[in-house]
Amino acid sequence: xxxxxxxxxxxxxxxxxxxxxxxxxxxxxxxxxxxxxxxxxxxxxxxxxxxxxxxxxxxxxxxxxxxxxxxxxxxxxxxxxxxxxxxxxxxxxxxxxxxxxxxxxxxxxxxxxxxxxxxxxxxxx
Amino acid sequence: xxxxxxxxxxxxxxxxxxxxxxxxxxxxxxxxxxxxxxxxxxxxxxxxxxxxxxxxxxxxxxxxxxxxxxxxxxxxxxxxxxxxxxxxxxxxxxxxxxxxxxxxxxxxxxxxxxxxxxxxxxxxxxxxxxxxxxxxxxxxxxxxxxxxxxxxxxxxxxxxxxxxxxxxxxxxxxxxxxxxxxxxxxxxxxxxxxxxxxxxxxxxxxxxxxxxxxxxxxxxxxxxxxxxxxxxxxxxxxxxxxxxxxxxxxxxxxxxxxxxxxxxxxxxxxxxxxxxxxxxxxxxxxxxxxxxxxxxxxxxxxxxxxxxxxxxxxxxxxxxxxxxxxxxxxxxxxxxxxxxxxxxxxxxxxxxxxxxxxxxxxxxxxxxxxxxxxxxxxxxxxxxxxxxxxxxxxxxxxxxxxxxxxxxxxxxxxxxxxxxxxxxxxxxxxxxxxxxxxxxxxxxxxxxxxxxxxxxxxxxxxxxxxxxxxxxxxxxxxxxxxxxxxxxxxxxxxxxxxxxxxxxxxxxxxxxxxxxxxxxxxxxxxxxxxxxxxxxxxxxxxxxxxxxxxxxxxxxxxxxxxxxxxxxxxxxxxxxxxxxxxxxxxxxxxxxxxxxxxxxxxxxxxxxxxxxxxxxxxxxxxxxxxxxxxxxxxxxxxxxxxxxxxxxxxxxxxxxxxxxxxxxxxxxxxxxxxxxxxxxxxxxxxxxxxxxxxxxxxxxxxxxxxxxxxxxxxxxxxxxxxxxxxxxxxxxxxxxxxxxxxxxxxxxxxxxxxxxxxxxxxxxxxxxxxxxxxxxxxxxxxxxxxxxxxxxxxxxxxxxxxxxxxxxxxxxxxxxxxxxxxxxxxxxxxxxxxxxxxxxxxxxx
Numbered sequence: 001x002x003x004x005x006x007x008x009x010x011x012x013x014x015x016x017x018x019x020x021x022x023x024x025x026x027x028x029x030x031x032x033x034x035x036x037x038x039x040x041x042x043x044x045x046x047x048x049x050x051x052x053x054x055x056x057x058x059x060x061x062x063x064x065x066x067x068x069x070x071x072x073x074x075x076x077x078x079x080x081x082x083x084x085x086x087x088x089x090x091x092x093x094x095x096x097x098x099x100x101x102x103x104x105x106x107x108x109x110x111x112x113x114x115x116x117x118x119x120x121x122x123x124x125x
Numbered sequence: 126x127x128x129x130x131x132x133x134x135x136x137x138x139x140x141x142x143x144x145x146x147x148x149x150x151x152x153x154x155x156x157x158x159x160x161x162x163x164x165x166x167x168x169x170x171x172x173x174x175x176x177x178x179x180x181x182x183x184x185x186x187x188x189x190x191x192x193x194x195x196x197x198x199x200x201x202x203x204x205x206x207x208x209x210x211x212x213x214x215x216x217x218x219x220x221x222x223x224x225x226x227x228x229x230x231x232x233x234x235x236x237x238x239x240x241x242x243x244x245x246x247x248x249x250x251x252x253x254x255x256x257x258x259x260x261x262x263x264x265x266x267x268x269x270x271x272x273x274x275x276x277x278x279x280x281x282x283x284x285x286x287x288x289x290x291x292x293x294x295x296x297x298x299x300x301x302x303x304x305x306x307x308x309x310x311x312x313x314x315x316x317x318x319x320x321x322x323x324x325x326x327x328x329x330x331x332x333x334x335x336x337x338x339x340x341x342x343x344x345x346x347x348x349x350x351x352x353x354x355x356x357x358x359x360x361x362x363x364x365x366x367x368x369x370x371x372x373x374x375x376x377x378x379x380x381x382x383x384x385x386x387x388x389x390x391x392x393x394x395x396x397x398x399x400x401x402x403x404x405x406x407x408x409x410x411x412x413x414x415x416x417x418x419x420x421x422x423x424x425x426x427x428x429x430x431x432x433x434x435x436x437x438x439x440x441x442x443x444x445x446x447x448x449x450x451x452x453x454x455x456x457x458x459x460x461x462x463x464x465x466x467x468x469x470x471x472x473x474x475x476x477x478x479x480x481x482x483x484x485x486x487x488x489x490x491x492x493x494x495x496x497x498x499x500x501x502x503x504x505x506x507x508x509x510x511x512x513x514x515x516x517x518x519x520x521x522x523x524x525x526x527x528x529x530x531x532x533x534x535x536x537x538x539x540x541x542x543x544x545x546x547x548x549x550x551x552x553x554x555x556x557x558x559x560x561x562x563x564x565x566x567x568x569x570x571x572x573x574x575x576x577x578x579x580x581x582x583x584x585x586x587x588x589x590x591x592x593x594x595x596x597x598x599x600x601x602x603x604x605x606x607x608x609x610x611x612x613x614x615x616x617x618x619x620x621x622x623x624x625x626x627x628x629x630x631x632x633x634x635x636x637x638x639x640x641x642x643x644x645x646x647x648x649x650x651x652x653x654x655x656x657x658x659x660x661x662x663x664x665x666x667x668x669x670x671x672x673x674x675x676x677x678x679x680x681x682x683x684x685x686x687x688x689x690x691x692x693x694x695x696x697x698x699x700x701x702x703x704x705x706x707x708x709x710x711x712x713x714x715x716x717x718x719x720x721x722x723x724x725x726x727x728x729x730x731x732x733x734x735x736x737x738x739x740x741x742x743x744x745x746x747x748x749x750x751x752x753x754x755x756x757x758x759x760x761x762x763x764x765x766x767x768x769x770x771x772x773x774x775x776x777x778x779x780x781x782x783x784x785x786x787x788x789x790x791x792x793x794x795x796x797x798x799x800x801x802x803x804x805x806x807x808x809x810x811x812x813x814x815x816x817x818x819x820x821x822x823x824x825x826x827x828x829x830x831x832x833x834x835x836x837x838x839x840x841x842x843x844x845x846x847x848x849x850x851x852x853x854x855x856x857x858x859x860x861x862x863x864x865x866x867x868x869x870x871x872x873x874x875x876x877x878x879x880x881x882x883x884x885x886x887x888x889x890x891x892x893x894x895x896x897x898x899x900x901x902x903x904x905x906x907x908x909x910x911x912x913x914x915x916x917x918x919x920x921x922x923x924x925x926x927x928x929x930x931x932x933x934x935x936x937x938x939x940x941x942x943x944x945x946x947x948x949x950x951x952x953x954x955x956x957x958x959x960x961x962x963x964x965x966x967x968x969x970x
Contacts (some may be wrong), residue, residue, distance in 0.1 A: 021676055081680035
């Protein structure tokens with residue numbers, strides 16, 4: 001996977017942290033690329049805010065931000081609302097179909113604002 | 126080897142059962158079957174004949190699977206009779222001049238109703254009750270203006286069935302029985318009295334100890350019935366229609382002509398293997414006389430069919446006494462059972478429970494020396510019948526506290542004591558004569574669901590009454606085999622839905638985080654989150670997307686719309702009862718046109734508008750609300766639609782205002798969250814145009830009120846709803862539905878429709894009735910209060926969403942670019958906009 005330089009200024013502001021409902025996603029546009037941003041509920045130990053592709057690789061439709069968040073064992077997952085495949089929110093890996101995955105995006109929270117970083121890693125990276 | 130020839134004469138219920146068994150079990154294709162049936166149609170369910178008047182069709186009643194009519198091993202000859210038998214050459218001559226050679230002949234010609242030699246019995250308007258043609262003739266006669274009173278002569282089992290048919294025709298109904306009480310064959314006097322009280326309550330007039338001396342009338346038909354021994358100046362009973370149901374006579378004339386031995390009072394004499402006196406010829410059903418007795422019930426007939434089928438194609442080991450006299454049935458909605466010895470002789474004691482208030486009468490006959498149960502009669506409440514019948518047959522030993530089985534409330538059934546105690550030979554499914562042993566065999570062979578067991582053994586596929594027992598047996602067998610039966614809904618909660626519901630209700634939890642931290646682990650998942658959301662909504666009925674509930678809703682609930690495969694949504698406004706004004710139709714048309722929405726009429730009398738983007742939903746709903754419509758909850762596990770026919774406002778046949786009732790029901794339960802979607806329908810007469818019997822809640826108008834049906838389903842496993850209550854008034858109807866729905870919501874599994882819930886409910890329909898009608902659990906007040914709270918706090922979710930800017934703000938596609946929207950690709954089909962075709966992927970199961 002291509003390393004993303006988080007020291008540069010390639011960050012896009014998405015929204016205020018307060019507007020995010022825990023364990024629910026929103027979609028945002030990152031230089032025209034749709035990403036899905038999730039705030040994980042604080043009472044469960046995990047990274048706080050994560051971002052993955054918004055486009056469901058199975059259907060090719062931008063719906064991942066509308067999926068349900070949950071856990072499988074210790075892994076945090078989002079479930080595609082269309083055909084219900086589960087994806088690891090931290091690695092993008094699909095638990096049900098090894099042939100597909102979501103790209104993951106770096107996230108930073110600064111001054112109560114959520115920023116998603118970088119340009120799109122190469123597709124399939 | 127060429128197949129041998131089996132000739133079955135008669136295509137009634139029992140004859141057809143034999144054909145089913147032989148064809149179904151004939152793995153070596155040893156037999157070719159010729160069936161000769163006198164009627165022009167294939168065999169049908171005569172036991173349920175009166176339901177034809179309640180809306181069942183000929184196809185519903187048919188017992189012959191369509192594929193059987195074209196089966197290579199079966200040759201049906203309808204509308205034909207066998208005129209002669211050459212029992213030496215084994216050839217039968219038919220009335221069309223053809224002949225059929227046979228190796229084995231089975232006579233199943235049944236019986237004819239006995240019409241006593243009374244003056245006037247041939248008048249127009251006199252009928253017998255046996256075939257669909259008889260029913261059609263009765264209906265035609267009763268339909269003539271001014272004919273409003275019917276009488277049944279004979280108060281036995283069939284007579285009361287016929288009385289039910291007259292009620293269904295809307296006639297004032299009289300039953301005349303010569304004996305001092307009803308059903309003299311099966312019941313003793315106190316039991317019959319209780320039955321009479323119940324039936325009288327339904328508006329049927331009972332006349333016992335009355336002997337009919339003449340039917341009076343003229344060319345225009347019957348006018349009245351005159352009784353013997355009546356005072357000379359007593360008025361005769363004025364009637365417009367008479368049905369004779371004074372017993373049956375075996376149709377044994379073919380046997381008589383062919384030198385086959387018949388009993389003293391008719392019927393082909395058979396031995397325990399159902400063989401007649403002539404080699405190669407057997408008899409089964411009501412034409413047969415076994416141990417000096419002709420049985421007028423279907424169960425012994427089925428048992429005979431099984432005995433013959435086992436002899437022809439099976440191992441022949443499972444033969445049981447074909448005359449085991451045990452019967453349980455619903456007669457005009459009254460539970461009735463008799464088994465074994467029903468009258469105590471010298472060596473027996475009688476234990477009697479009689480409750481004139483609940484109108485329940487139960488009698489057990491017990492051996493005075495050994496204490497073993499010999500038989501009994503149950504009227505008004507047949508709870509425990511299955512287990513008691515097994516005790517009486519000796520399959521289960523009688524416990525010393527048999528007296529505790531008298532009162533229905535304290536009675537155990539097989540379902541409650543556990544089927545482990547039963548021997549393998551115990552019959553579990555009496556409709557299809559399936560033993561515990563065969564069910565356990567099927568489970569061992571890998572049938573691990575009730576459905577799979579039904580597919581291999583037929584258990585539970587008849588009346589369905591044994592499904593709870595089968596389910597119980599399945600669980601205990603799997604347990605024994607070491608197969609874990611995991612009831613937990615998912616890895617995050619070690620409870621099933623009902624347990625979770627009780628916990629949330631008991632602890633008054635109001636949020637997901639409370640529920641999860643108190644009872645669960647992890648972050649939850651796509652299974653438990655919506656379950657908790659649904660329970661919280663059922664109990665509190667607040668806005669479903671407030672607080673942390675927002676994170677629980679599957680996408681449809683979260684968007685308050687239905688996600689389609691290209692990421693857009695469809696919306697369904699509520700159209701209560703299917704009644705819509707022209708102005709609303711025009712408004713919907715304008716909205717659809719403006720937003721380019723594909724428009725389709727749904728199966729539930731509503732209009733579905735497809736292709737709305739997430740960000741368009743608020744604007745569309747603003748317009749829908751402005752047209753005076755509201756959310757239809759098509760996106761939720763909630764009440765969907767209450768379908769109706771047009772009712773007596775317009776229809777020539779309607780007897781009640783079905784549209785108003787449908788609207789009342791829909792508005793009362795709109796928005797009610799449940800384990801699965803709920804559908805309902807209201808029909809304005811017995812023609813049942815609203816298809817109410819395929820709904821979770823079905824209501825059918827009668828002359829006197831409403832019949833309530835529950836547990837119906839369409840979809841992949843269609844199920845006819847069960848008749849739950851008859852002739853109830855508006856208030857009672859709503860009260861029963863309140864209780865029924867809330868009890869379902871409390872106790873059903875996740876994604877379990879009422880049909881599957883009812884099938885698995887221990888005690889089945891009888892238990893449900895006792896909870897909902899008799900309040901046997903003492904929870905009806907709570908159930909009604911829960912429902913009242915729902916009705917009071919209902920609010921259209923879309924109105925609530927649009928009123929609140931914060932809620933409304935959720936409906937954007939991209940949070941950092943509210944103006945941008947991802948427009949999917951479109952094509953056009955038949956003048957409307959549809960998604961571009963894409964390749965299909967498998968859904969995760």
